[in-house]
Amino acid sequence: MLIIAGLGNPGAKYEKNRHNIGFMAVDAISSRWRFGAPRAKFQSVISEGEVEGQKILLMKPQTFMNNSGNAVGEAARFYKIPPADIIVFHDEIDLAPGRFRMKTGGGAAGQNGVRSLISQLGPNFRRARMGIGHPGDPQLVMPHVLGDFHKAEQPWLEALLNACADVLPFAVKGEDQRYQGEVLRLAPAPKFSPRQAAQTAKGD
Template identity: 60%
Template sequence: MVKAGQITTNGADMQIIAGLGNPGTQYAGNRHNIGFMALDAIQRLPGFAPWSKKFKALISEGELGGEKVLLMKPQTFMNLSGEAVGEAMRFYKLGPGDIVAIYDELDLAPGRARIKTGGGHGGHNGVKSLDAHCGNEYRRLRLGIGHPGNKEQVHNHVLGDFAKSDKVWLEPLLDTLADDAGMLVKREDSQLMNKLALAVGAKPEAEKAEKPKSEKLASPKPAGKSHIHQARGGGKPNLPTSGPMAEMLKKMFGSKGE
């Protein structure tokens, strides 16, 4: 019976979580293998079976959040990852909506995580292979490894090991992902992203504080005098009392008291 809210196209009550990487001890510490590292962290949770070989992959069955889960680490090398995941998808009669792929992302800063359904492959060969064998509409949990800044350095960057200094964010990220993997299968994506962000020291953007109101309102400035009033000096004009001008003013306005 399919649980309420589970997106399963063919009635199978299971989800596949596929971590992408390359098999072999020489690749185990590579940035490109962060998907394998994430699966190893989840598989260490109580209730998961030991790794076994099937579907050209290492698999482990268990439960997360009350859902049956198949963990997969394809052993085909990165570029052929879709062969293994596609075979398991068809065997269990699942659809793309029942698959979560976890892999490295160059275009995210180290430790940052993003999840989405569908989208482009972004030049990632493992994702290209999944698209070809499983369709496009599966969920993708991308874990940032940062970009070296130069296109020519990308190959050595992704196939290079994490530095010791990366443990500061890598271990908390993987531990938190494992502890809260139930959110992944229950599609509580926003909550999971928040948990992962906090694990690596990122904090939500603080709301801008309002400017404090002044305890006292500024006293209004006295209204300035108009330039006409200022020109007049604000007092009575000094009128001439004698001479031709005085006589003219007397004729115009008359003498005070007359």
């Protein structure tokens, strides 16, 4: 079994936030592949299914972002799943909007959900890092990540989410670099800087 977890904050208030792109990715995966009805378990909304014959547990922790590790850690201990079989989708301000990178191990890079996961699992889980860009000023980071995606960002966002779901079998087979390449082939990142993206997001 693999765990695929998306990070975000629960509740309608946060549903369309940039910080919730991990939840959006899990929703796209659930829609693309055959998963059972969502239910509450492990302090999360979970659903179970298969991708290319591999059993998958999808998770959206309901602990709020900063305590995501409590939920994923509970599930990992219950099923005795090692970090190498855990994929976490999360927002990444150090990547330009629409960029996508797979990474195993390393630090949290200021992402509090990832920091919580490291505290529970150690560093060696697999991270699907989804770029949302940096607003250019550290004081603007919080309103940026907790702001909704602007309508001008929807085309690249939808393309990225669909690509992450469509080519998931590569990640399921452990081919993370191939997965990254296929996602970027299907959903090329838009051609603007993070600062320009932040300015666009303020333009509504």
